[in-house]
Amino acid sequence: MVKKVAVLGAGSWGTALALVLADNGHKVILWGHKQEQVDAINKTHQNEKYLPGVHLPVNITATAELQTALEEIDFVVLAVPTKAMRDVCGQLSKFMTTPTIFVHVSKGIEPDTHLRVSEVIEEEIPQSLRKAVVVLSGPSHAEEVSLRQPTTVTAASTNMEAAERVQDLFINNNFRVYTNSDVVGVEIGGSLKNIIALAAGITDGLGYGDNAKAALITRGLAEIARLGSSLGANPLTFLGLTGMGDLIVTCTSVHSRNWRAGNMLGKGKRLEEVLESMGMVVEGVRTTKAAYQLSNKLNVKMPLTDALYGVLFHDVDPKVAVDELMSRGKTAELDDLSQILAGGEK
Numbered sequence: 001m002v003k004k005v006a007v008l009g010a011g012s013w014g015t016a017l018a019l020v021l022a023d024n025g026h027k028v029i030l031w032g033h034k035q036e037q038v039d040a041i042n043k044t045h046q047n048e049k050y051l052p053g054v055h056l057p058v059n060i061t062a063t064a065e066l067q068t069a070l071e072e073i074d075f076v077v078l079a080v081p082t083k084a085m086r087d088v089c090g091q092l093s094k095f096m097t098t099p100t101i102f103v104h105v106s107k108g109i110e111p112d113t114h115l116r117v118s119e120v121i122e123e124e125i126p127q128s129l130r131k132a133v134v135v136l137s138g139p140s141h142a143e144e145v146s147l148r149q150p151t152t153v154t155a156a157s158t159n160m161e162a163a164e165r166v167q168d169l170f171i172n173n174n175f176r177v178y179t180n181s182d183v184v185g186v187e188i189g190g191s192l193k194n195i196i197a198l199a200a201g202i203t204d205g206l207g208y209g210d211n212a213k214a215a216l217i218t219r220g221l222a223e224i225a226r227l228g229s230s231l232g233a234n235p236l237t238f239l240g241l242t243g244m245g246d247l248i249v250t251c252t253s254v255h256s257r258n259w260r261a262g263n264m265l266g267k268g269k270r271l272e273e274v275l276e277s278m279g280m281v282v283e284g285v286r287t288t289k290a291a292y293q294l295s296n297k298l299n300v301k302m303p304l305t306d307a308l309y310g311v312l313f314h315d316v317d318p319k320v321a322v323d324e325l326m327s328r329g330k331t332a333e334l335d336d337l338s339q340i341l342a343g344g345e346k
């Protein structure tokens, strides 16, 4: 059955997901906050800045009016960067009258509050307007999704019926959607992999090789699982698409903005100039701050996150940060894993 879906956020990911929904025959309203960009999308049927060269079919129309986007919709997809999530949710609540399912696709943790995106949504959108919140996450670069290349993601919610409805909404032969009830694990995996991807870009930028990359991915997963488990996640989720899967794709792909930003840092560029030149969101920077604060609060060991925090926010030289990580005191590899499986011990 054809659904009407509002996709809020006209960047790379919102546009690529609009395309998946349009391929499935749904009617999509893509909301962007800049009139000029919206007009260009409607005129050219392309999102020139964020997905150049990709044709958008007629069942995708763009608007800059939030109220228009939300008229008679069946689902809302929230695809703005995490720093804009609170504000956008606050605004949209004013225009909604009936409850709906909110799907969020953003990967980050809020500094200072340490809230996951679904928790921010629950704070900002009254319960009377929320049928359920579902997170859609996994190894999925917009550039490849828009070319209809095989991609797998997970729809996670505490409301499994809603997760299955979102699975049905998005699934097709190029875009395979699984379900999971572990919202904490899915959101933590998706957010924290950006920290490790920045670090992987840095080691590549420094000229280190595949050994360093493999070390970052595996030890990165260990610290993601350590923090996630202490927050109540199912440790097995970190071995799945939204954990190991997304970590691999983000640490190894030139499509990753986090990897690209890290790569420039490793080559000696300063954070401000890197972010300026990206022109797209680099979620890992903000999330490094949040994870650093949260791990200190919960007394969870996250050496890679600590090292990246030093590089990003205290001007630590990336090479010195790597040297310090490598010369730390000795430790046993499986201590982490056994502790996590034994119940989230720190």
Ligand SMILES: NC(=O)C1=CN([C@@H]2O[C@H](COP(=O)(O)OP(=O)(O)OC[C@H]3O[C@@H](n4cnc5c(N)ncnc54)[C@H](OP(=O)(O)O)[C@@H]3O)[C@@H](O)[C@H]2O)C=CC1
Pocket: 009, 010, 011, 012, 013, 014, 032, 033, 034, 050, 079, 080, 081, 082, 084, 087, 088, 105, 106, 107, 108, 140, 141, 142, 143, 279, 280, 281, 283
């Ligand atoms: N790109 C990808 O492959 C994937 C991205 N994600 C996640 O999706 C989320 C969105 O990322 P992505 O689309 O890639 O980011 P982009 O940088 O490509 O686009 C961000 C979009 O959000 C808009 N925006 C920024 N601030 C606001 C605001 N206050 N109100 C409304 N719109 C705003 C930007 O507008 P403007 O042009 O004016 O700046 C732009 O259209 C992130 O959390 C990311 O981690 C998840 C999976 C894959």
Ligand SMILES: O=C(CO)COP(=O)(O)O
Pocket: 107, 138, 139, 140, 141, 194, 197, 246, 249, 250, 255, 256, 257, 258, 259, 281, 282, 283
């Ligand atoms: O989350 C992503 C792929 O799954 C996109 O990663 P980047 O934000 O680093 O581009």
